[in-house]
Amino acid sequence: MHKISGAGEFKHELPSHYVDQLTTKSLSVGTYSIPVGETDDQQPHREDEIYVVTTGRATLVTPSRTELIGPGDVLFVPAEEPHRFVDVTEDLALLVFFAPPYTGRHPDLPHPADAS
Template structure:
């Protein structure tokens, strides 16, 4: 058993911050923070992702459309799918689960 203290807690960074809290052979877990008014400039990943919104509000945009998101929302993103957070109105903190582990391109 491993406890991930501080996972999902907003960490202010300019402009964004990703901190990995766990890596195994099959997945990785980290916290992605985007400040209010920030721009999410990420590119598609080779890994599948699950985002859990722990704090903040934004709009999540994919080729299929846009959805407002807030605390408690869970989002699945297939590998290679274009996606980003826009209209970040409150400091946004997301638990991010990657499978396989995030490669960082």
């Protein structure tokens, strides 16, 4: 059992800030913070993602839809789907769950889970 203190708390770092808080063989979890008015410049990931909005408000944009998001919302983004948080109107903090674990690599690079 692990207790992750501070997970989901907004960290005021510019322009945005991701903190990896736990990594296991099958998943990882971290907190992503985006201050008001800042731009989310992330690239698509090789991992499936679940976001849990802990604080703040913004809009999540994907090729298929646009969603206003706020505290308590849970969002699923499949691996390799382009997505971006825009119009951050309140400091945004998200718990982010990746499966398999996030590697921090560009989607065109080999992923450790793909190794035979």
